[in-house]
Amino acid sequence: MQTPxxxxxxxxxxxxxxxxxxxxxxxxxxxxFSDPVFTDLHGAAAGDMWRMLIGRAKGQLDISFGxxxxxxxxxxxxxxxxxxxxxxxxxxxxxIQARFQFKDGLIIRHIDDFSFPRWAGMxxxxxxKLLGWTSFLRRKVQQxxxxxxxxxxxxxx
Numbered sequence: 305m306q307t308p309x310x311x312x313x314x315x316x317x318x319x320x321x322x323x324x325x326x327x328x329x330x331x332x333x334x335x336x337f338s339d340p341v342f343t344d345l346h347g348a349a350a351g352d353m354w355r356m357l358i359g360r361a362k363g364q365l366d367i368s369f370g371x372x373x374x375x376x377x378x379x380x381x382x383x384x385x386x387x388x389x390x391x392x393x394x395x396x397x398x399x400i401q402a403r404f405q406f407k408d409g410l411i412i413r414h415i416d417d418f419s420f421p422r423w424a425g426m427x428x429x430x431x432x433k434l435l436g437w438t439s440f441l442r443r444k445v446q447q448x449x450x451x452x453x454x455x456x457x458x459x460x461x
Contacts, residue, residue: 308379308406309372315411316369316383324355332410339400339416340423340442341449349453350414356456360390378413379404389427396426420445 306314311330318326328351337350345353358365369383381402389396398418405413424436424445435441 305409308404309374311406311409311411312372312379312381312402312404313369316367316381319354319358319383320367320369322358322361322363322365324351324358327351327354330411331414332407332412334407335410335412335414337414337416340418340420341446342453343446349457352457352460353453355460356453359456361387364388377405379406392428394427394429396423398423398426 315327315330318324318330328348331350333347335345335347335350337345337353342353364387366386367383369381371380371382373380381404383400383402385396385398385400387396388394400416400418402417403413403415404411420442421432421436424432424441426432428436428441432441
């Protein structure tokens with residue numbers, strides 16, 4: 305059986321290989337995922353988010369990770385994603401801090417944290433730079449992202 309830090313390393317290695325199926329297999333069926341865009345995903349929706357994001361990247365995704373550490377009952381990691389934002393084709397270099405908790409040898413809770421204003425400035429250009437700090441833009445991006453995920457899941461079904 306893998307240790308929690310080995311599971312996180314396997315998760316990001318699969319991400320580097322753009323293997324969303326391998327990533328999803330490391331999630332517990334009752335996974336809870338959260339980040340500034342996808343704030344409350346449970347179960348299959350978390351794996352589907354990675355399937356959708358990797359599919360939309362169309363191979364133009366570079367993932368690096370490190371600083372994986374056990375901290376009490378959770379594992380922390382730092383990872384970076386470089387990609388073209390699909391809607392605007394603008395380059396993004398997102399720096400993320402992640403926290404993981406485990407149950408039955410799988411990831412049960414995954415929380416990613418990054419600067420939404422910084423991300424919005426890269427992904428959305430001037431609009432993101434001017435409005436990235438507002439709850440209005442954050443809610444709009446969250447709603448659009450959830451709509452894309454729902455559409456992805458319906459097409460997959």
